[in-house]
Amino acid sequence: MIPINKMEVESELRKFVGAEAYIHSEATSFMFVRNFKIQVTNAYIAGEGPYRAALRFDGHGWLRMEELTHFEVDGLGRLLLAGFDDRGRMNVALHLGKEPFPE
């Protein structure tokens, strides 16, 4: 995972717009959802760091997250966004993939 580069993340997010995506999303100490399938209509990243991200989906849905700090495009083309505190502990995560994530 590397610190978020907003332009790179924006261009990676664009690859999911108009497509079906599988989502893993979590607020680590409180909840997670894994593999909900959505049709992405818009995808945004905002802020100057830490960053906010939002997805509009299925014509009527929102997913919005704060406190994102790091990202990675892994070898399977999945976009992994995460927010870590200053000691490497995860606070939030948002992953987008074209295939289901391992259960």
Place this chain on the structure above:
Amino acid sequence: MNQEQAPKRKLLAVFAHPDDESFICGGTLAKYASEGVEITLVSATKGDMGRRMGNPPYLNRETMASAREQELREACDCLGIGRLIFFGIRDKTVEFEDEASLIGRIEALIQEVKPDVVLTFHERYGGHPDHCAIGKATTTAFRRSAEKGSLYFITFGDALERPERYGYTKKDVVRIDVHAHKAAKLAAFRAHRCQTEIDEWVWQSDNAALSRLGKYEYFMKGNVDAPQRASDDLF
């Protein structure tokens, strides 16, 4: 050799996450392994939903399971654990598993291994929902299927140094002297790198780090009707 004819003593530990075995009772496992006890460890999950991702972070949610599996394999080598079994349950979801099938898997393992000692978490004092759930299932499996042996609940730190505080007596507790096995325990802590990197003491000099590990580990007896046993030995 006469030693070869003596039946092997066996220990089965059924825990929830990679690192439970090291952080909580690593000294005891290292001690019995060094005495030739055959140890089988179950980790119900791969700790794949953990929060600590290295410091600075080098893992993500999708790489965590295999990293922690590898760390646990190294920790098992440090402690002398010969057999490791994963149940493949997602971290944080053990309490939502079908309980009957979970109990069944543990029963089958008890019947196969025939352990003299079974270690697990207390079903109420486990401290994490996964701990309590695997402890409850293991306790039920032990009571149903173990033809011999003793059940113990692992406990945190020195909490049971004075069991009266929790409504127990010294008779309910076994205290294991692990001072001769602290080096193995420290090595296991360090094997769980992504989990311990945040704890500066683990990475100080060996002597400084070893001084932070307690001399004793404490276990609560799980089958009080078992024959009276020594208070400083699980077997």
